[in-house]
Amino acid sequence: MDAAAKQAAVARFLEEYAQVGRAGNEHPALRGCAEIAWSEIPDCPADLPYLFYGLLDQVAAPEAARVLTNVLMGGVFHLSAAVPAALPFLLRLAADPEISVRSDMLDVVVVTAELSQPVDADNERAVLLLGNDSDHPERELCRNAFSAHASLVRRLLHDDTVDAADKAVLQQVLELR
Numbered sequence: 001m002d003a004a005a006k007q008a009a010v011a012r013f014l015e016e017y018a019q020v021g022r023a024g025n026e027h028p029a030l031r032g033c034a035e036i037a038w039s040e041i042p043d044c045p046a047d048l049p050y051l052f053y054g055l056l057d058q059v060a061a062p063e064a065a066r067v068l069t070n071v072l073m074g075g076v077f078h079l080s081a082a083v084p085a086a087l088p089f090l091l092r093l094a095a096d097p098e099i100s101v102r103s104d105m106l107d108v109v110v111v112t113a114e115l116s117q118p119v120d121a122d123n124e125r126a127v128l129l130l131g132n133d134s135d136h137p138e139r140e141l142c143r144n145a146f147s148a149h150a151s152l153v154r155r156l157l158h159d160d161t162v163d164a165a166d167k168a169v170l171q172q173v174l175e176l177r
Contacts, residue, residue: 003043006071010045010136013067017060020053027056029092029099036085036144048103052089055101065104072108077130078094083108084141087112095159110166113173116142146173 001009021048030052037048048071050105056149072083090112094105098105116139133139146153153170162170 001047001070006043007045009049009067009070010047013054013063014050016105017057017063020050020057020060020064025051029096030056030089033089038082038085041085044080048082048086052086054095055093055099058100061099061101062104065101069104069108073111077115078136079112079138079142081138083112084138084145087142087145088089088149088152091146091149091156095152095155097161098163102142106162106166109156110169112142113146113169115139116173117176118148133144143173143176146176150174 024109030049033049033052036049037049038044041154048068051064055068057064060068068086072080072086085111090109091105091168093099094102094109096102098106099169118139119126121127121132126156130136153174157167157174
């Protein structure tokens with residue numbers, strides 16, 4: 001999805017769920033979200049915070065989760081440049097049992113953990129599918145974000161609602177640092 005398509009998807013979301021655009025948000029999980037210069041991140045819509053706010057609205061949450069996931073994933077096997085900045089908010093939301101789309105956010109966190117793993121440059125198949133690490137600085141930035149928010153990752157590791165496979169991926173990302 002290119003930048004124009006991402007911006008159009010966010011605009012459609014805001015048209016359909018106008019209440020999300022009008023309401024500010026003071027949820028602790030999203031503290032600092034509005035202060036990030038999202039529009040300065042390549043291919044990132046400036047209105048990205050409204051998707052996060054939409055995750056807190058019972059009616060808008062499923063669509064907000066779908067659009068946010070599409071905006072953050074740069075392709076089937078690629079993270080967008082916005083993921084490292086979004087990761088702290090995703091982790092906080094995934095760790096909050098009160099969030100109705102928590103499992104969707106956990107899925108994004110786990111996929112991010114998997115896609116942020118270093119790629120062995122000698123593994124031609126992995127390089128073909130995922131590209132070289134030097135071409136994807138978002139991977140290392142995500143690993144840094146996981147490390148900086150290790151307490152949230154550990155909270156997920158001790159959460160009985162998180163399945164064993166997801167816990168294994170999260171444990172692995174913690175061990176990279």
